[in-house]
Amino acid sequence: MTSIKRTTLFQALRRMYTDSTVLAITLAGTALFALTLITLRGQLEQHLQLVARTIAYSAEAAVLFEDRRTASEILLQIAEREQLREASVSTLNGRMLASYRYPGNGMLGHFDEAVGRLLFPEPIAAEIRSGSKHIGNVVVHGNGARFIIYTLQAVGIGLGSIALFFYAASRLAGRMSQRISAQLEALASATHGARLQQDFSRRVPPLDIVEFDQLGKDFNALFAELHARNVELIARQSSLEVANQTLSQLALRDGLTGLANRRGFTERLEKALGDVRGSGGKVGVLYLDNDRFKQVNDQYGHAVGDALLVDVADRIRNCIRDTDLVARLGGDEFTVLLDSVRDVDDAVLVADKILAAMAPPLQIGEVRIAPAVSIGIALFPEHAETAEQLLVAADQAMYTAKQNGRGHYRIFDPAPRPCLNHGETSE
Known part of the structure; x- marks a missing residue:
């Protein structure tokens, strides 16, 4: 799979600005350099014409009297000063009075001469006049030395200007890139925060x-x-x-009393058995049934019956510890989970407290009711191994209590003989 070379936006913008700036400067510099060369050549050609006229003016007397020595001196002085490649002074009939040739030698001299021939292939001529009379001619050939010097100066100035311009453009491009990158970074930071966090x-x-x-x-x-x-x-x-x-x-929860319902009680009982199983702990269950509750419902109505159930629930709740649990299984049946008891005597103590709590009568309007419950007691692991078995054992003990006079408790006895009432012995 072809890997993609990735770059930051700042790098891409900087490269774009740099490339465009270099291209623009290169094109502008090339055009300016070409224009400079053309302009410089034109100025040098005009200068050669001026030099030719200067020689013609200075050599007028020498040509008029055909004074070779004076003509040579004048031509040599001006030709060396102006760095001419060739120059000559002649009379009108073609007689040569003075001539000059650039004495340069070596590679630099040949290079100057070659540049001069390239730039000024045709000689520059000027007439020598005495008054209105044409008496002679001056012919000059330009050398490349002055053009090379001017060109190098122009190139130096141009390169310096280009470097300065490039530096300024780079700084401006960098600032613009940072400005754009900073604003894009603000956008990216907000979007990343929304997406990632x-x-x-x-x-x-x-x-x-x-x-x-x-x-x-x-x-x-x-x-x-x-x-x-x-x-x-x-x-x-x-x-x-x-x-x-x-x-x-x-x-x-039970909707009437606010106690745990059968499901809540069963879940809590199973958890309690799981906590003590294997550690030698004991769990007690009391199964309670309201005595003569059906008679109260039939005689006084369901509202009074509900009030009785709520009152009995409160009395039972006040007789247990915070770690224990009271539940209404349905109808007039309640259960109590005694978590972590030492033996059956702890369960009997709670049963006695509940029976004692039922002693005060309940006044509901003009109706006076004496609450009463029958209680069955079963213990884990003596009487059962599972939550369901423990409830069945306590239920059986409660029915035995009801069959033997109501209003008291019975401890579950797995033997076929009747369970014991409160205060009785097994003998």
């Missing part, structure tokens, strides 16, 4: 680049909408959790 409260600050500022406003509007929806979802989730907790509690 689910933080929709972040906002993009105002940006001075119009397109980025508009994009930031769009992001802020989107974040605001997502934040509102996120808050709504969190609220809904919290509401669902509360509803689920409420439903769970309702599923394990």
Whole structure:
């Protein structure tokens, strides 16, 4: 699989600005250099014409009197000063009075001469006049030395200017790149925070680049909408959790008394048995049934019967520890889970407290009722090994108590003989 070479936006922008700047400077520099060469050649050609006229003016008397020596001196002085390649002074009839040739030798001399021939292939001529009379001619050939010097100076100045311009352009490009990158970084930071941290409260600050500022406003509007929806979802989730907790509690609670129901009691009992199983601990269960509850319902109505059940539930709850549990299994039946008891005597003590708590009568309006319960007691592991067996054992003991006079407790006895009433012995 072909790997993709990745780069940062700042690097891409810097490279784009650098490449475009170099290209623009190169094109501009090339055009300027070509224009400079053309202009320089034109100026040198005009200068050669001026030099030719100067020689013609200076040599006028020498030509008029055909003074070779003076003509040679004048030509040599001007030709050396102006760095001419060739020059000559002649009379009108073609007689040569003076001539000059650039004495340069070596590679540099040949190079200057070659440049001169390239730039000025044709000689520059000027007439020598005495008054209005044409008396002679001056012919000059330009050398390349002066052109090379001027060109090198122009190149130096041009390169310096280009370097300065490139430096300034690079600084401006860098600042622009940093400016753009900083604003894109602000946009990216906000989007990354929203995506990775689910933080929709972040906002993009105002940006001075119009397109980025508009994009930031769009992001802020989107974040605001997502934040509102996120808050709504969190609220809904919290509401669902509360509803689920409420439903769970309702599923394990009795609607009338607020006690645990059969399901809640069974789950708690199984957990208690699991905690003490193998450690030698004991768990007690009391099974309670209201005596003559059906008569109360039939005589006074269900409202009074419900009030009686609520009152009995409160009395039982006040007789146990915080670690124990009271439950209403249904109808007028209650159970008590005694967690971590030492022996059956602890369960008997709780049963006695509950029986004593039932002694005060209950006044409901004009109705006066004497609550009474029958209690069956069973212990783990003496009487049963499972939660279901323990409930059955306590239930059997409760029915035995009812059959033997009500209003007292019985301890489960697995033997076929009757269980013992409170205060009786097995003998």
